[in-house]
Amino acid sequence: MNKISPRIIIGSGGTGGHIxxxxxxxxxxxxxxPKVNILFIGSKNHMEMQEIPKLGYKIESIYISGGKNKFFSMRFFILTMELIYSYFLVKKILDKFSPDLVIGTGGYVSFPTLYVAGRRKIPILLQEQNSFPGCTNRIFSRYAKKICISYEEANKYFPKEKTVITGNPVRSVILENFPSKDKACNHLGLNIHKPIIxxxxxxxxxxKINQTWMKGLKKLIHLDIQLIWQVGKKDIHELRKNMISHHKNFVLMNYIENISVCYAAADIIVSRAGALTISEICLIGKPCILIPYPWSSDDHQNKNAKIMKxxxxxxxIKNDEIENKLVDTTIQLLNDSKRKKIISTNNLRLGKxxxxxxxxxEILQII
Incomplete structure (x- = not known):
C-alpha cells in the first residue's frame, strides 16, 4: 500500500445520518x-447519489432498497435478489479500485460492500451511530479491525478489544465558522427579537409533523413566533399552496443545505431522533424536543431518545402524541427559561x- 495516497472506500447511504x-x-x-483516494458506494435512486457528488466525491451505485422484510414475502425475495446483484457489482468496484481500507457507516446500503471486503480480508472499520447497533454493523463486527461507537450503551454488542467510544463524526461546517444568531437571522430574513423554532x-x-404545524400556524402567528420548517420533498408543494404558510414568520424548506445557519438562528429545535442530528444538537447546546420515528430500523430512534430523556x-414527544402535544409543548418550552437552560447544559455535556x-x-493506525 502507498501510505502517502491510501485508497479508501466508504459504504454509506440510505439516510442522511449514514451519508x-x-x-x-x-x-x-x-x-x-491530502492525496487520499476516496470512493463512496451508495444505492441508486437514493439521496446519496446527489448529495455526495455535490461535495466533490466520487460514488459508485449498487441496487438495494432495504426496509423491513418478512421472511418468504415478495419484498424479502426482491431484497435477496438485490443483495445478490449488488454483491457482483461491489466485486467489480473493488477489483477496479483495490482499496486499502473499507469503512462502513451502518445501514443496509453498506452490507454488500462489507461482505465483499470481509471475504477478501480487506481491513474494515465500522462506525456505529446509535445506542443500539444496526444489524449490518452487528454482523460485520467480527471482521472489523476497529469499531467506533457513539454511545457507551452500544459497547455490549461488540467485541471489547476493538471497540472505542468516539462519538458521531459531525460535518465540519457545524463546528467551523458557526455563524452568530444575528447573522443567521439576517440570512434567513427572520427577526432576532422574536422566538424561533x-x-x-x-x-x-x-x-404527521407537517400537518400538525399547519393546524397550529395561526396560534404561532398570534404569539408572533417564527418557524424554520424543513418539510421534506413530498409535502413542500402542497404546503406552499396554503397562503398562511407564506407569512413572514415562516421559512419553508424542502431540504436544509445551510444547517449551521438554521441551528444558529433557532431558540429551540424540534426534531426526529436520528443519531447524527442528536450529536449535532449536543455540540451546539440548544434546547430540543425529540420525536422518535417509530418505524426506524431496530427501533433505534426510540432508544436514542430514551437516553437523552x-x-x-x-x-x-411520542409519534402518536404529535397532534395533541407538538404545538403546545413547543410553546411552553419557548417560555420556560429555566427548563431551556437545564436541557442546553445537559446536552452540551454529551457533545463530543x-x-x-x-x-x-483509528483509521490512521489501521493503514
Missing amino acids: YTGLAIADELKKKI LSLGGSQGSN EKKAALI PNATKDIIN
Whole structure:
C-alpha cells in the first residue's frame, strides 16, 4: 500500500445520518492525507447519489432498497435478489479500485460492500451511530479491525478489544465558522427579537409533523413566533399552496443545505431522533424536543431518545402524541427559561467535538 495516497472506500447511504457521517469522515481524511483516494458506494435512486457528488466525491451505485422484510414475502425475495446483484457489482468496484481500507457507516446500503471486503480480508472499520447497533454493523463486527461507537450503551454488542467510544463524526461546517444568531437571522430574513423554532422532520420530512404545524400556524402567528420548517420533498408543494404558510414568520424548506445557519438562528429545535442530528444538537447546546420515528430500523430512534430523556437533555414527544402535544409543548418550552437552560447544559455535556478526529486516528493506525 502507498501510505502517502491510501485508497479508501466508504459504504454509506440510505439516510442522511449514514451519508453525512461518511462525508464528515471523508472531509477529515482529506485534511490529514491530502492525496487520499476516496470512493463512496451508495444505492441508486437514493439521496446519496446527489448529495455526495455535490461535495466533490466520487460514488459508485449498487441496487438495494432495504426496509423491513418478512421472511418468504415478495419484498424479502426482491431484497435477496438485490443483495445478490449488488454483491457482483461491489466485486467489480473493488477489483477496479483495490482499496486499502473499507469503512462502513451502518445501514443496509453498506452490507454488500462489507461482505465483499470481509471475504477478501480487506481491513474494515465500522462506525456505529446509535445506542443500539444496526444489524449490518452487528454482523460485520467480527471482521472489523476497529469499531467506533457513539454511545457507551452500544459497547455490549461488540467485541471489547476493538471497540472505542468516539462519538458521531459531525460535518465540519457545524463546528467551523458557526455563524452568530444575528447573522443567521439576517440570512434567513427572520427577526432576532422574536422566538424561533427549528423543525426537522428527517431527511424525507414527516407528513404527521407537517400537518400538525399547519393546524397550529395561526396560534404561532398570534404569539408572533417564527418557524424554520424543513418539510421534506413530498409535502413542500402542497404546503406552499396554503397562503398562511407564506407569512413572514415562516421559512419553508424542502431540504436544509445551510444547517449551521438554521441551528444558529433557532431558540429551540424540534426534531426526529436520528443519531447524527442528536450529536449535532449536543455540540451546539440548544434546547430540543425529540420525536422518535417509530418505524426506524431496530427501533433505534426510540432508544436514542430514551437516553437523552434519562440524562435530562431533551423533551420527548411520542409519534402518536404529535397532534395533541407538538404545538403546545413547543410553546411552553419557548417560555420556560429555566427548563431551556437545564436541557442546553445537559446536552452540551454529551457533545463530543473531537469525534471525527478520533475516528481518523483509528483509521490512521489501521493503514
